[in-house]
Amino acid sequence: MPHDTLPQPAVARRSAGLSGTIRIPGDKSISHRSLMFGGLAAGETRITGLLEGEDVLNTGKAMQALGATIRKIDDEWIVRGTGNGGLLAPETPLDFGNAGTGCRLTMGLVGSYDFKTTFVGDASLSKRPMGRILDPLRRMGTQVSAATGDRLPVSLHGPGVASPLTYRVPMASAQVKSAVLLAGLNAPGMTTVIEPVMTRDHTEKMLAGFGAALSVEIDAAGVRTIRLEGQGKLTGQTIDVPGDPSSAAFPLVAALIVPGSDITIRNVLMNPTRTGLILTLQEMGADIEMLDRRMTGGEDVADLRVRSSALKGVTVPAERAPSMIDEYPVLAVAATFAEGTTIMQGLDELRVKESDRLSAVAEGLKLNGVDCIEGIDMLTVQGRPDGKGLGNAGGAKVSTHLDHRIAMSFLVMGLASEHPVTIDDSAMIATSFPDFFAMITRLGATIET
Numbered sequence: 001m002p003h004d005t006l007p008q009p010a011v012a013r014r015s016a017g018l019s020g021t022i023r024i025p026g027d028k029s030i031s032h033r034s035l036m037f038g039g040l041a042a043g044e045t046r047i048t049g050l051l052e053g054e055d056v057l058n059t060g061k062a063m064q065a066l067g068a069t070i071r072k073i074d075d076e077w078i079v080r081g082t083g084n085g086g087l088l089a090p091e092t093p094l095d096f097g098n099a100g101t102g103c104r105l106t107m108g109l110v111g112s113y114d115f116k117t118t119f120v121g122d123a124s125l126s127k128r129p130m131g132r133i134l135d136p137l138r139r140m141g142t143q144v145s146a147a148t149g150d151r152l153p154v155s156l157h158g159p160g161v162a163s164p165l166t167y168r169v170p171m172a173s174a175q176v177k178s179a180v181l182l183a184g185l186n187a188p189g190m191t192t193v194i195e196p197v198m199t200r201d202h203t204e205k206m207l208a209g210f211g212a213a214l215s216v217e218i219d220a221a222g223v224r225t226i227r228l229e230g231q232g233k234l235t236g237q238t239i240d241v242p243g244d245p246s247s248a249a250f251p252l253v254a255a256l257i258v259p260g261s262d263i264t265i266r267n268v269l270m271n272p273t274r275t276g277l278i279l280t281l282q283e284m285g286a287d288i289e290m291l292d293r294r295m296t297g298g299e300d301v302a303d304l305r306v307r308s309s310a311l312k313g314v315t316v317p318a319e320r321a322p323s324m325i326d327e328y329p330v331l332a333v334a335a336t337f338a339e340g341t342t343i344m345q346g347l348d349e350l351r352v353k354e355s356d357r358l359s360a361v362a363e364g365l366k367l368n369g370v371d372c373i374e375g376i377d378m379l380t381v382q383g384r385p386d387g388k389g390l391g392n393a394g395g396a397k398v399s400t401h402l403d404h405r406i407a408m409s410f411l412v413m414g415l416a417s418e419h420p421v422t423i424d425d426s427a428m429i430a431t432s433f434p435d436f437f438a439m440i441t442r443l444g445a446t447i448e449t
């Protein structure tokens with residue numbers, strides 16, 4: 001969204017049972033990559049189901065600035081790429097708005113090219129650490145200039161010939177893994193990424209689909225070694241983007257906590273690197289039925305029938321964090337309506353998202369009368385199954401800190417709590433889920449903007 005838009009508050013009120021069927025929009029991670037890899041590959045890539053959220057549209061603009069052509073005809077996005085190694089120097093800085101994925105993956109994609117690229121973003125993105133991408137790029141020979149530490153704005157200038165790298169990813173991050181692999185596409189020889197903890201595997205799967213020479217080896221301890229032969233040919237593909245499980249999480253939790261609900265969410269990506277929330281909610285006693293499991297574009301997809309359920313508190317192990325990393329804010333809301341205590345561990349990466357999500361969630365819960373404890377990398381939530389006693393008279397107003405997931409999570413909370421929940425700004429929801437309001441109100445939720 002434009003950086004100077006006025007805040008748009010919203011309020012969610014206790015709602016009657018949700019019902020109906022929705023088709024969840026395209027996965028954000030796969031949508032970013034479809035435009036990037038299509039923009040880099042030779043020939044045409046045709047994409048259906050692309051998420052038309054602001055984050056993804058900014059990636060599209062960046063790819064156009066780097067030489068790709070992108071147009072939309074009816075429901076299909078058609079991308080004509082430059083060919084691997086053929087990106088062009090952009091004439092102006094690339095503005096990624098609120099999007100860490102768009103920015104960090106594009107840094108990898110162009111960071112090895114022998115021209116200057118400048119990266120800018122909104123107030124949230126400008127606070128997020130970029131050193132995790134800049135460090136491996138420096139080791140490949142890229143010159144980095146940043147006015148303040150490792151924060152945007154950042155300019156990169158790649159070397160004449162980049163050195164391929166062997167890199168062990170120091171934190172569980174698909175963005176870091178992906179950025180190094182994408183930089184390796186333009187380096188001669190073998191780039192090797194060692195991933196001690198598995199994160200979402202869309203980059204590996206999709207690059208192989210575009211024709212990259214890439215292999216993945218997994219040792220007995222689960223450590224993955226990904227090898228990519230640089231400077232190979234990539235060829236345009238046809239991609240049908242499955243629905244985003246991270247967006248599905250909001251109507252899913254809403255249906256579980258609003259009594260009398262029975263909804264169906266169609267077309268949800270079930271890639272095991274993304275289904276940690278569903279597993280956790282099932283352990284809590286959630287009634288989630290998987291219907292019509294099928295393969296779409298090389299990915300496992302299902303429709304989810306969700307009925308309101310009596311939830312119980314659980315302990316969510318740290319190892320599960322990468323498979324549900326963006327879902328913790330809404331899981332914390334589900335935990336609020338569960339019997340007993342929910343403990344979430346291994347949450348250090350939540351501190352460097354669009355906001356410090358660990359403290360933003362704890363602050364919002366406390367304001368709404370929920371007992372919770374914020375640890376350095378964990379969160380404990382004491383549930384109140386009837387939603388009573390939640391909220392001050394007139395309801396609390398939650399600060400969203402330019403974070404779409406904080407915004408949607410607290411609106412979901414207001415649908416089942418005794419008092420309404422207000423958020424200070426709903427504008428950021430359009431970065432990942434522009435249809436959120438239309439879909440959730442169609443299911444019967446009472447939300448006013």
Ligand SMILES: O=C(O)C1=C[C@@H](OP(=O)(O)O)[C@@H](O)[C@H](O)C1
Nearest residue numbers: 029101172173174175176325326
């Ligand atoms: O690679 C991706 O598409 C993403 C990776 C995750 O970030 P990290 O790599 O920082 O964990 C996730 O939070 C983000 O929404 C999307």
Ligand SMILES: C=C(OP(=O)(O)O)C(=O)O
Nearest residue numbers: 098099100101102326353
């Ligand atoms: C963390 C997220 O995205 P990004 O890192 O792309 O801003 C998210 O969508 O929750």
